[in-house]
Every structure is written in C-alpha cells, then in structure tokens.
Amino acid sequence: MTDSPFTPGATRNGVPEFTREEVGLANRNSGALLETLDCDITPTGTHYLLTHFDVPMLSAPDHVLEFAGAFDAPFALSMDEIMAQPQVTQPVTLECAGNGRAGMDPRPLSMPWMYEAVGTSEWTGTPLAPLIARAKPRDSVQDFAFIGADFGYDKGVAHAFGRSLTPQDVAELDVMLVWGMNGAPLLPQHGAPLRLIVPGWYGMASVKWLTKIEAMEHRYQGFQQVETYRFRTHADDPGQPVTRIHVRSLMKPPGVPDWFTRDRWLQAGRVTLSGRAWTGGGVPIERVEVLLNGDWHDAALTGRAGRYAWTGWQIDWTATPGLHELACRATDAEGNRQPLSAAQNLGGFANNSVHRVRVHVAESA
C-alpha cells in the first residue's frame, strides 16, 4: 500500500510542517465537510470557497456587465437585463485547481488544500454564447477576457482577478452567466450579483463578481492566466494552462471521527461505503474502485444529477477488527484513472491522487 501523503507525521521535502501564511489562508478559505458527500447538492454555506483577494460587496441594482474591446456591437447590461435572458438551471461540480496541493512534494506555498476543495451547486443563469454573438466579436478575436471586481496583489503584481477563454472554448464549454445558487440569489462570497460558470473546468475559470467581458485581438496576458494556474516543470517553464478537471473521487468517511486526527472509528461488521466521483468536460465516470483489505473492488455507480455533476458510488465492506487504510479511485469514460500518488508540478495543481481514509475497527459489541 502506498503511503498516504496525508499520514500523520509525514514530512515533506525536509520541512515537516506548514507555514503561518498557509494556515492563515486555510483559516480564511473553506473546504467541504466530507460527511455531506451523501448530498447530490452541497448544502448551502458548505460549498468550498477560495477567494484570491477580498469579497467585493456589490450592489445588484447598480451592477453592469460591460462587453468591450473588439466587438462590432458592444453593449452593457444591467442585472435586470441579464436576468431577462433565457434561464437555465443545472448542477455543476466545481473544484479548486489547488485541491490536493498539501499532499505534493515539494509543496508550493499557497492555500494548503488537502481533499476538500470541491462542491456541487444548482446554478441558475443564462448561456454566455448568445450574448457574445449579439456583441458581434470580430473574426480577429483570439481571446475573451473575463474580469472580476476583486482586486489585489500577487507576487507584487496588482491586478483585478481575470481569466480568458478562446472563441472555441466559448462555443464548446456550455459557459453560463450565473445569478442564482440552490434556488436563491447568489451569495456575496460566491460572486454576487453575477459570476461565470465554466462547467467541467477547474474553479479558477469561473470568474466571480464579473464586471467586464473584453474581446481581444491577441491572447490575454492577465496575471492569473499567464503567471499562475499553469502546469510547470521548472521555474523558467512557461508551462501548459490548467483547464479541465482531472478525474477524481472522494469517500464519505465511515463511522465516527477522532476530533484531532480525523481518523475514523467503527464497529466490526458490514458497512456501506459511499462517495462521489467526477471528471472534466462533462465526461461520464465509468468506474470507481475501493481499496478494501489490500485489494481494489468495483463500487456500484448510483448516477449523476446532470452532465456536469458528480456521480455517486457505493460498496459494502465487511469491516474486521484492526487499523485499515481505505482508498477510492475513479476512471472516466476516456480511460483517465486517478494515480496512487501525486504527479509533480511547481504550482501544486490538479493533484488527483486517491483519497485515503484511516479507519480503526473495534470488535463488534
């Protein structure tokens, strides 16, 4: 059995522990509660949150989305005008590209996510593509930049958070402009009054507090597009962009936890293990295997609520007394399977190595 990168006492590159700044980020940002994996839709208020700068408290009545740059028919829309567009609601699983970073070696200094930066909400909004078409982008457009109202510094560079998509991305990705979440208005910390949702891509693409869409006749050079969120092998490597979510699964930890270690405790006997699996691009999950007593066993898939929503899985296990390390791994319909240990990249992105759970099983009562 491969050692869990999260095993208590594990060291990492000679540095056993985490820095104060990482813990500051972990205080501020928040992960999923894994016990809510039974829910198709993550309960409101427990969806993971990663905010680069500060949450802007925007006034919906005053908010305007501007279509600017290389459009032949640029315009601006109020929230009332946006909400009068054709309305779509769909469940979409979002995951932070940094999820799993805390298990990488060396570990980049950033938000030290372990497993929890994922969640699924019912997003309500309108498709982006028809609004882009209405603004008549010139044939020469190479990128659409999506700019948020959140502003700050990273590595000394001041910028509003921004990301771009190519015309081909916009045509292919079912991108939405979103103002609702789980049947209620979008909450401030999730991007109110308006955000982008790019289904099937890591969360950084789903720009919050969206204020401007700029058509560009060159590639967008924003900090978060060019300097972060890239797979790099060394410091001078420009790298490849982080885009589609990699195949991944999580287990709802069985039994009850130990407060500090989060190790699990349960009685010997039959227990149904369950969890969720997901991948990028709307591709179905084909298989979930669970590591029980040293062997991988196929779990039953229990379906997904939508093309971009995670898939449920479950399997029965006869728990025998002793200490066990359970794990799960998913394979998608394109044949991508989770690795047993993290693949390396400088930014610590897309670590989709298997979820491991330590379980102490007592004799049956």
Add this chain to the structure above:
Amino acid sequence: MTDSPFTPGATRNGVPEFTREEVGLANRNSGALLETLDCDITPTGTHYLLTHFDVPMLSAPDHVLEFAGAFDAPFALSMDEIMAQPQVTQPVTLECAGNGRAGMDPRPLSMPWMYEAVGTSEWTGTPLAPLIARAKPRDSVQDFAFIGADFGYDKGVAHAFGRSLTPQDVAELDVMLVWGMNGAPLLPQHGAPLRLIVPGWYGMASVKWLTKIEAMEHRYQGFQQVETYRFRTHADDPGQPVTRIHVRSLMKPPGVPDWFTRDRWLQAGRVTLSGRAWTGGGVPIERVEVLLNGDWHDAALTGRAGRYAWTGWQIDWTATPGLHELACRATDAEGNRQPLSAAQNLGGFANNSVHRVRVHVAESA
C-alpha cells in the same frame, strides 16, 4: 510596538510551523471573511464553523427534543411543537473559545484559529427557561446537560458532544432553543433542526443538533465540560471553566490584500478604518482604540443591533507612505480591556489579544 504573534516568519516555542493535523482542521473548519465586518449580520454561509465531529444530517419531521432525568414532569417535543412556542428573533455574536489559539505560545494542538472564528447571525427560536420550568426540575437539580446528535472520539474518549448549564445560568443567560438563522431555516452545519444559543458565552455552550436536555442531581461530567474548555495552568490543574466571551475587536483590513501574506496595500491619504467589537454577558462596549503611527486613538462607536450583538466602530486615518502595523483594542463597560499579547493557558482559549494588520502605504497617485 509589541510584535504580532502572527507576523510572517515568527516562530513559536522552537517549532516554526504547524502540523498536518492542524492544517486538516483548518481545511475543514472555516473562519469569517474579515472584509464582511462592514455587515451588522454576517452573510449566510460565511459565519464561522467549528464542528467537533461530523455534521449529522437530521430529519426535522422525525426530530424530538427529550427532557429527561430529574424532572417531575418530563416530556418530549417534536419540532412542530417547539416551533409553536413563543417566537423570538435576536442578533447574537458567537465566537469560538479557541479563536486566537494560533497566536499562543506554546500553541496547543487543536484547530489553529488566528482571528476569524467569530460571526453574528439573527437567530430565531424560543426562550429555554419556560420549557425547563414546564418540565418541573427537582429542587435538587445541579446541572442541565444539553446533548447533541454529533458523536466521536477525543483523546480516546467516545462521546456525543454535550455541555451543561446550572439552574442559575438558565435563569440569567437568555438561553434560546433555535430553529432559524437569518430569516431562513437553520442550515445543517449550524445545528439543524434545533440548537441551543447561549448569548454572551463562547460558542461551545451553544450545543448544535440538540436532542436531549437532562436534569442532573450532580454536576455533569461530560468530556467537553470537564476535560476541554477549561483554563488550566498545568497538566494536573482541573482549571476554571471557559464561559463568558472576553472583550475583543477586529478591524476590517483596509485597502487591498496580498494573496499570500494577506498584508494590505493602499494609497497615501485619508482612509476610514472600521470594524467590530464585542464582549460577553450582554455588557456594552465602552471604548475602541486604534493604534495609528504608534499612538492609540479613540474610535467612534456606531452602535449595536442588539444586546448580544457586536458594536461597530470607525476612525479616520491619514495614511503616510511606508509600512505600518495597525491594531485595535476594545474596552467594555466593566473595564475589561484587550491585552497586547496573549495570556497563557494550556488549552489555548480566549486569546483576546489585539488584532494587528500590516499595511503598505504607497505614495499617492
């Protein structure tokens, strides 16, 4: 100026950094977003969360609150029966007793809160005292134990989370049974369908997922009452119980942040600093001072939304170019004032030392 215990690079008792288990807890539990300190009521979904074990997903229609033990007229109530009681809504500021623990030296191994474990919600419920009276507690009752549905291990001891209040506490503390939060049903992670709110005490007293109230003719000996949440000076010290919130204040960090350090950046010139201050027991805040250029200045108090809600404050500052460390400290009407550095106790409770914010001020544009 006293060094901030949170200054980047600070070491603590020879151990420079944080353990993997602490970071695991910080991934799971979540703190306030300090930029929301402008809000009287913390936006739904951003109120701090500290969950000892797992969130139980309870069915409201099936939920029953049992009054048991040394009552002469014990009974049990469904949620419909509880919600038919006289209804009260009031804003209450809750704070985790471990808030500030990450700044203590030595630092106990537990959830490593820095400043953010605080929030204010509008809680809707019914007063507890009349229901206790209706169950006719015997004169010999010494403690009422409040037992939640959440269960797990701490230091090897299996227990449901439970806490107690004396008959005098119940008479004096305006304790509520709560089913609503910010005008909506209580969310699962905040204790749905029913929790206790003990205004003016640290959060551990406000038991979530409340299932039983047991009248006891002896003092309650539950793990969370006797083994944790006590001010201890050494390992064999039984200690004093943690009860009322200590006076504290926070500043809404001005300007814009650096992503990693959370240091702030702003332009030279006048800026209005603002924040919140609170203390325990419904006592008013009398004074908030802000450290500007090395001297303490009185801020203006802007009032509170209720007896148990935090108080707003603000002050103008003419920011001059350079690196500044701002700080704020509150004094309550009983004369309690925040200390400049943490008082020591083994559990790392109630560190109400002043909030410090590092600010880089640039020349005006």
